[in-house]
Amino acid sequence: MKFDTNKLPTRRIEPHAGWMPLNLQEVYEYRRLLAIFVWRDVKARYKQTLAGVTWVIVQPVVSMVVFSVFFGRWLNVSSGDVPYPVFAFCALVPWTYFVHALTVASTSVVGQQSVISKAYFPRLLLPLAAVLGGLVDLLTSMVVLIPLMFYYGIIPGPQILALPLLVLLAALTALGVGLWLAAINVRFRDVNHAMPFITQLWLFATPVAYPITVVPEAWRLLYELNPMAAVVEGFRWALTGETELPLRMLLVSGGVAMTILVSGLYWFRREEITFSDVV
Secondary structure: OOHHHOOOOOOOOOOOOOOOOOOHHHHHHOHHHHHHHHHHHHHHOOOOOOOOOOHHHHHHHHHHHHHHHHHHHHHOOOOOOOOHHHHHHHHHHHHHHHHHHHHHHHOOOHOOOHHOOOOOOOOOOHHHHHHHHHHHHHHHHHHHHHHHHHHOOOOHHHHHHHHHHHHHHHHHHHHHHHHHHHHHHHHHHHHHHOOOOOHHHHHHOOOEEEOOHOOOHHHHHHHHHHHHHHHHHHHHHHOOOOOOHHOOOOOHHHHHHHHHHHHHEEEEEEEEHHHHOOO
């Protein structure tokens, strides 16, 4: 059977003067391919591991034990009326998800160089799939957190309904920063080596092992520019109800996260046209 090549659908890719339009409608048109990428990443993470889902649970649990011993017992870091293991684990659930999503998103383009050099699709699908696929890990960690809270007699109140918005803030932050790093990583492969250092510094700037009350009031507004600080404090508020709603922090961090995301989208789109040639 012969095909009339003049009737086949074609797509013409040309350089664009100035900043590329975001064209997010195109991402929606490729939503099925996005679902395939997400499912592929999830299977690759769980399929050929010895412990499977257990490994996703072990990571935050071990971190919680270490934090509880060093910060909760030896350094006597205050956790208010919340037992320190719950205090730490409420923060480690979104933090572990954020680190995984950011790390995978930042290397998503370089890691798929064989795919992007052969077929056209919105390259935004790659970091987006990394961020969405990591949500499976977050849900798995919640399976451990809820029984831990019940063990200590902590029952979440109606404020738990705010969790999806906090997860969304963490995902948008990971995607925004991941877009910047993914585009930079195409030209400078140092990003892959710098990621452990970046996430470690970010951990110290986020109230995971300590309460935000230890931050001096004079530095508090600068501290709130870190979107993950609001996510962590928000998780503690939503799950335990023992802390106040960090409303100002959420508003400031939300604005910062959206700024990073929008600028990251434009930067990624601007660099996207060169990915096939450089990668």
